[in-house]
Amino acid sequence: MAETKADMIDLAEEIVRDLELGTVSKWKEKTGGKAVGCMPVWSPRELLHAAGILPVGIVGGGDGIEIIKGDAYFQSYICQIPRSTIEMGLNGNLSPLDGMIFPSICDVIRNLSGMWKMLFPKTPAWYLDMPQSFDEIGVDFFTHELKRLFGEFCRVSGQNPDNDSINRSIAIYNENRSLIEELYQKRRERPWCFPVSEGYLLIRAGYQIDVKEHNKMLRSYIDLAAASDCKAIDNARVVVLGSFCEQPPLNLIRTIEKSGCYVVEDDFTLGARLIKGEISTTGDAIENLARAFIEQSREAAFIYRESEKGGELVEKVKKCNAEGVVCCAPSFCDPALLDQPMMVAAIEKASIPYTSFKYAENTGQFQVIREQAGTFADSIKLWS
Numbered sequence: 001m002a003e004t005k006a007d008m009i010d011l012a013e014e015i016v017r018d019l020e021l022g023t024v025s026k027w028k029e030k031t032g033g034k035a036v037g038c039m040p041v042w043s044p045r046e047l048l049h050a051a052g053i054l055p056v057g058i059v060g061g062g063d064g065i066e067i068i069k070g071d072a073y074f075q076s077y078i079c080q081i082p083r084s085t086i087e088m089g090l091n092g093n094l095s096p097l098d099g100m101i102f103p104s105i106c107d108v109i110r111n112l113s114g115m116w117k118m119l120f121p122k123t124p125a126w127y128l129d130m131p132q133s134f135d136e137i138g139v140d141f142f143t144h145e146l147k148r149l150f151g152e153f154c155r156v157s158g159q160n161p162d163n164d165s166i167n168r169s170i171a172i173y174n175e176n177r178s179l180i181e182e183l184y185q186k187r188r189e190r191p192w193c194f195p196v197s198e199g200y201l202l203i204r205a206g207y208q209i210d211v212k213e214h215n216k217m218l219r220s221y222i223d224l225a226a227a228s229d230c231k232a233i234d235n236a237r238v239v240v241l242g243s244f245c246e247q248p249p250l251n252l253i254r255t256i257e258k259s260g261c262y263v264v265e266d267d268f269t270l271g272a273r274l275i276k277g278e279i280s281t282t283g284d285a286i287e288n289l290a291r292a293f294i295e296q297s298r299e300a301a302f303i304y305r306e307s308e309k310g311g312e313l314v315e316k317v318k319k320c321n322a323e324g325v326v327c328c329a330p331s332f333c334d335p336a337l338l339d340q341p342m343m344v345a346a347i348e349k350a351s352i353p354y355t356s357f358k359y360a361e362n363t364g365q366f367q368v369i370r371e372q373a374g375t376f377a378d379s380i381k382l383w384s
């Protein structure tokens with residue numbers, strides 16, 4: 001474990017940028033366990049963990065991969081993440097994985113799951129059907145779906161954990177979610193000591209390491225950052241919205257920061273904090289997990305509840321004392337871009353300033369974004 005904050009961030013960046021999943025291979029060598037890739041946004045990591053499997057968050061290749069073969073499988077007018085994921089698969093980057101989960105968040109992921117099954121028929125790939133009814137029918141449906149998947153995980157790992165083991169895994173992930181929330185809370189209080197670019201790397205590193213290790217890493221970072229000597233500057237406090245699946249390049253996040261914004265809330269790594277609060281660790285563990293998804297999940301573009309969209313965003317802006325919203329979505333991302341007008345209507349009604357731009361995970365030019373985000377921050381400071 002790194003001892004200084006800078007070392008910890010370097011280590012996290014090294015893990016995030018390692019497309020060959022070196023930490024996953026090391027974990028497998030050490031434990032003899034299996035590893036399963038989880039596409040965005042949410043997968044039942046607790047069930048994988050209970051089955052002795054390392055859940056590995058796969059969010060494409062970012063700006064670290066040249067797309068050569070991946071383009072041949074998709075039309076030009078969709079997002080980037082399926083191309084780089086296919087490229088990684090064909091390059092052998094994902095060979096440490098013993099399976100892949102494709103949650104039903106959009107047509108692109110659905111089509112990618114079918115393509116994956118054809119290209120890699122020897123590796124199990126599961127389509128996770130997410131609930132559409134956020135009521136008791138949804139709980140029943142999702143419990144059934146998660147039980148089906150859990151059976152598959154146990155078949156891959158050769159283990160047969162009981163209900164108590166799943167509850168213990170839920171408790172470990174409860175701690176993880178609580179630490180991540182603590183990190184966000186500290187950022188809201190002192191964003192100059194807890195920059196979004198650092199917190200982002202720390203949470204993303206957790207996509208590739210064991211959750212207990214990640215909990216230790218988060219604890220040390222929070223303590224080190226809290227004790228660090230950092231000076232506040234007069235930046236604008238903003239909420240970033242729309243980056244929950246294909247991730248922006250790290251330099252885009254740093255660009256938003258450098259342009260005069262403190263990002264006090266975001267949905268970059270939404271999967272790790274989709275469920276709010278603790279999940280119950282007594283009773284039927286799988287039903288508890290399904291119920292938590294139905295009753296405790298955050299507002300998200302791929303979740304359709306009957307309540308008006310945007311309410312939670314407005315509340316979030318107020319809770320974070322934010323001064324504006326930056327809508328920052330991947331190009332051609334249907335869920336994010338179809339949600340955006342409803343989100344904008346809600347924040348306009350609440351007189352919250354906003355700006356919007358799009359990116360691709362391999363965007364390399366940030367000057368225009370720097371100017372736009374900088375102008376937005378300046379206008380907030382001058383006229384809000």
Ligand code: SF4
Nearest residue numbers: 079106245246333334
């Ligand atoms: S970026 Fe958007 S459209 Fe593309 S896979 Fe993710 S949710 Fe689907």
